[in-house]
Amino acid sequence: MQAVDHVTLATNNGAIGGGEVMLLRIAEALRELSVEVTVVAPATPGGVAEAAKKAGFETVQLHVKNRLSWMWQLRRWDAKHRKGVLWCNGLVPATATWGHRDRIVHLHQHPDGLHRVLSALSRVGAVATLVPSAHMLRSVPGARVMPNWTALMPRSERSPGPDAPFTVGFLGRLGPDKGVHVLAQAMRLLDEQDPGRYRLALAGEPVFVAKSKVEQVEQALAEVDALVDRVGWVRPSEFFDTIDLLVVPSVWEEPFGLVAAEAMSAQVPVVVSDAGALPEIVGSETGMVTPKGDAPALAEKIARIASGNEGVDVAVQHARWAENYSPTAGVVRVRELLDTLGA
Template identity: 45%
Template sequence: MPRGTATVPARRGSRSATSSSSSTTAISPSARRAAGSRSSSCSAWWPSPSSSSRGTRAQATSRPREHRPPSSARRSWRSPSARCFSTPPRRSRSASPSASRCGHHRRPWPMPERIHLAANNPDLGGGEQVLLRHAEALLDLGHPVTVVAADSPTEVLDAAAGVGADVVAIRADGRRDHLQRLRAWDRTERDGVLWCHGLVPALATAGHPRRIVHLHQDPRGRAQAVAARVARRGALATLVPSSDMAGRVSGSRAHANWTSDLPTLDRPAVRTGAVGYLGRISTDKGVDVLVRAVARAAVAGDLLLAGDSRYVAEADVRTVEHALAGLGPRAVRLGHTSPADLFRRVDVVVFPSVWPEPFGLVVAEAMAAGVPFVISAAGALPEVAGPDHPWVARAGDADDLARVLERALRATPEEVRDVTGRARRRWEEQYSPRAGRLRVEALLTDLGIT
């Protein structure tokens, strides 16, 4: 095993500790004591059932030798720089006993192929949320799943263990070192299929066999365009989240995202004109355009903003801050807020992007929750909302956005119920977990992955 990697399989519904050594992430002190001198031989370990639960990192404890899984199911690396944690192999939902010809002996069907999901970043962004939903879908389909990510921060690794996936932490100093270590791990340790969620893992493993490249956004600039061409070499398929983006990425296949279910919200009897926004606070998301539209819409109330400016250029931040200052106390910053919390506080939510959105997860979340929403005609947003959605404004046009926003705020309760009901039905058919699982199953069948 290449230096700097470690695996921490987890059982469904539990969270596992991430392994530790001079080049891997830290484990808890009790786990470190439990490991003791056995780390040099990399014997099998399990997360303790008594200490593992959702939201709690389990401590690693040993099990009696007679309970160790067969050697073919263990992941053992005799490396002084990594510790191995293994769980007994999970029985696939699709695996069932099969009678032999004579009927006296029974054998299981072959286990479904292991699928490794490689994350673009170690923290939870939009692409990483999509990765986690794919992990859940694959587990439901019976596939063993491993999530591979950089070891710091541990947001993706913790969340992956929480849904029941095994995890591999790649420890590296900087992006270049991470690319090299990920490539080495993939070349020497990976079995099964590698599903690259983003340009970083796809580029790191370019040319390697049995890979799926999943691009969550358009390559920006010449350098990323060249990197994407290199990253796609030898891939089984290149996936993009919408037909709109597929039209810009030649040879790609549209594979729509989906969201978790949200409870359908009861609309308040008294409207305040409150307008909501959920997402990154930046100009490419159209926040400055939205501020001007709210200021011009006669019936608009406060603007509630959920999100932050993480990873946004300083000049961009100044532009948005200047626009928000003009709205005064009507601009209410909520910071990190769940979609459900925002949706229940507003009369309408607006997604005013000016750049070609590759999908629109927040739009799908609004559809699931039954909240009225306004979108701009940017990229795939109209595709997600559907051809009959009535509240669509021209991208980057504050006057047109103000007019559409007023129409949505003045809509009668019957009109709102009709629009949100159609949106909810579209979500169930296209963007629900069940729809996503069926899409993944069809994709694997088409690619011959069993």
Template identity: 40%
Template sequence: MALITFASNNGDIGGGEEMLLALALAARELGHDVTVVAPATPDGVVRRARSSGFRTIAIKGQGRRAYLANLRAWEAAERQGLLWRNGLVPGVATAGRRNRVLHLHQPPQSRAQWAASFAARAGCLAVLCPSHDMATRLKNSWAFSQMEPTVLWNRVHDFPLPVIDPAPGLPHRIGFLGRTTEAKGIVVLAEALEMLNSRDLGGVRLVIGGDTRFADSDEQIRVDRALAKVEPLDGMCDPDRGCRPGPP
């Protein structure tokens, strides 16, 4: 049995935080002793981790700078075993420390983030990412030239879904799962569907399971403008209960 501490990138629940909780659950199922560390404010990750029965450490402080400083102080004083840093923020906060893994869910988005990732990966046991495409992008960058990233697929629970054949004459449906932001490609997808529908190929409807959390107001406007042209269906649901998107 190993001692593993999973350190969250954010206090709110996003895709990366969902993966953190899934990985923590998998580690516990394998018999490891798991701790989850996350910001006290906002407390979405803390509440979910506690409700799942994990030993949970809430790092106090307002804002990202406070989380960086207080996480580093806590890690130096109390952390035992392996530190699984789920994102660039805990990666930077604990740069230079021993027995660490860096798990990135998206490539750095700016020069400052590339520099931060270089500091975060120095001396760590492994760098993990969710796809071969991202692994190649990291490997070909100066920040990761000395370390081969390892692909770790995103883990989700298996749950049965009925196979529903499309009714004759109804539009085809394309699903989008995740954060509806420009970085995730939702605007490009909406523009592509608008082009398809303008060519009278039988019609395509977009079904969305996600929202624009973490996007600023200007980006929100651009996303809303693009989606308004294709009138997407709401595909959000509880996977434990099952669901179907709204009518075409």
């Protein structure tokens, strides 16, 4: 393959989610490397297309009715009109364009069931397959690890009064896979041990969570309702200013852990479970990892941090972010990938 001077980024969805945020960050990194970028996305929903146009990228909007229509239209468009390398940002565009030449397949989720078959099909003809963590190599062998990255999130100096409660924060989808019920159980244990000492700031909504799963989470939260402040959707940078510790208590195999990386950039102490790639993100050697699903262990960890009996070196966490998950690190990895393709 000749040197890469143009990349077309195909989105997984028209609406903006975590993977689509990464598409826009990849586009920015490519532009910084003087590579021309085209973003192709559904016209409806138009979140990705509008964000790409606002950022100044050439944008192609395809008029589609549903996901299957998007895949069909994308395959036809790619065969006739694409310029340069096609960067398939997710399983949907990768499957839609299987067998086409000069494609990068970028998978953000562990493929299972039918998705495992589609993942294998989508890689036919690909010049590279990318995953966001070494942990994902277990389900996508032979791929190349390209960790996600996040912008720097400066944090205001936090100086709560001596009698202020210790505020634990959760940011993300309010579902049992994210371990919200485990965190609720841990908060109940903490309040029993030291009434009034702790509060839980809960940011997020149960988007794409089944009704039965929402009920499971709500039942757990009802037991600590007096301790919980629900803030809904909020900018991470604003949320981090209000908490003393971020907890990421997932119980499913996280393919990355963007919220943890964001907290590290803001120098907010962060504790994660040992689910999926989370220990890989914060560093398993930091001591900020607890067993997934273990509410007593999580409560003990929070209590030790709140009491000062377990030190948290946020400068070390921030340095880890700067080296591995910052925009600068992202540009370096994109350059290395393009150099490999153009060799």
